[in-house]
Amino acid sequence: FCLIPLMPIIILKPSHMNSNDFHQLWLHPHLNLLILFAILLFTIFKMTRRRQVYLLDFSCYNHHLPHSSSLTLDKYMNTCKLYSTYNDASIEFMDKILKRSGIGDDTTVPTTLTSLRPDLSLAASRKEAEDMIFDALDNLFANNVDVEPVDIDVLVVNSGTFSPPPSLSAMVMNKYKMRNNVRSFNLSGMGCSSGLIAIDLANNMLQVYKNSYAIVVTTENITNNFYPGNKKQMLVPQMLVPVCLFRQNCTAILLSNRSSDRWRAKYKLAHLVRTHIGADDLAFRCVYQEEDDDGITGIALSKDVVVMAGNALRRNITTLGPLVLPLRELLQFAFAVMFVAKKLFNPNMKGYVPNFKLAFEHFCIHAGGKTVINEIQKKLRLSADDVEASRMTLHRFGNASSSSIWYELAYKECKGKVLKGDRVWQIAFGSGFKCNSGVWVALMDVKPCPNNLWEGCISKYPIHLDL
Known part of the structure; x- marks a missing residue:
């Protein structure tokens, strides 16, 4: 690279220069300055x-x-009616939510939640996490035999609310016997958007470690978040909605x-943009884990959650x-003609x-x-x-919490819709x-991986839904 400035001179005047001339030329201050400048540009390029x-x-x-149990809506309601913890008002509300939810009869929950006395223990929560995470990882490694667990350099595991010690990332390292110098991270408490946060991390x-592989595991725990309470004043709707939907x-x-x-890559990452409006009190409290009057912990959704989602x-x-x-x-967006008109002339006019x-x-x-x-x-x-x-x-x-955007991408792949x-x-x-x-660009006509979760049922989709 340092000899590049000499090449034009060698090409243009080869017959008029001898070894002594080259030596003098190499010591010329202008040439040295040019070489230093070229090295500086190259260094800046490599660093940025x-x-x-x-x-x-x-x-x-x-x-x-x-370890999974299919849960039709009728079966779900019949099971809830047998729980001694739910009163009639809670049952009525849950029935109404399920009928309007857009959820079908093929969803699954851990088998521990379908018994008359649901097992909400830490052991049951940990077992659910192990079953789901190990199943997803086993299938990933089976489909990519040239990448083994010992080849992984970065591991990021996220779960919205479940974070037992030792961490879920430690559980993965122990199961797959990864190297002791793996950069391991465990994220929790960041909700349904934590999957893209894990991708960002x-x-x-x-960007720091070259020639590296990274694995991101994104999940949520249903057993740990199950709410068997009845708090009436404010959270029959607030705390029972997550129970119905997740x-x-x-x-x-x-x-x-x-x-x-x-x-051989399916996609490349083009952009990742994160927005956090937690400085606003309403936004901070709109999804909040708390205890009811009986000391039962649940996740409360406020009536402002849809508005806050729109603002974010x-x-x-x-x-x-x-x-x-x-x-x-972009020009229309940047100049915001409609926005100016809205503010100056017609406050009721919608922005562009x-x-x-x-x-x-x-x-x-x-x-x-469905509302979201x-x-x-x-x-x-x-x-x-x-x-x-x-x-x-x-x-x-x-x-499906933070995994839902990946289930949707798998749906598109299984339908053969994602092209290069x-x-x-x-x-x-x-x-x-x-x-x-998160913005991804397809590098090939993407085909579904073996054991795609839509396998066996994709032919009946899309189906008509009452919107």
């Missing part, structure tokens, strides 16, 4: 260039296992920053828009919403509930096809309150 992060594969928890680690879920994702892995989404797309929108749409369908071919919206999907579809002006994967995921698997060059927008919301966006 971000490494590409590739998604090699991902695997979702297989719901048809002995793994991405940052892969189901078993886990996804394991394999990432790499090795340039040699580009040829607006701020998130304000940051994401300039990164992904085409120039024409960019057409994100010009930037993305696929949308994976967190399937937190409807609101995001309305705010982003999306079609029924755009939110099909979100609605079908909610119907088949319930609220397609851009995928994953949108997730979580307690705090947070809205996170």
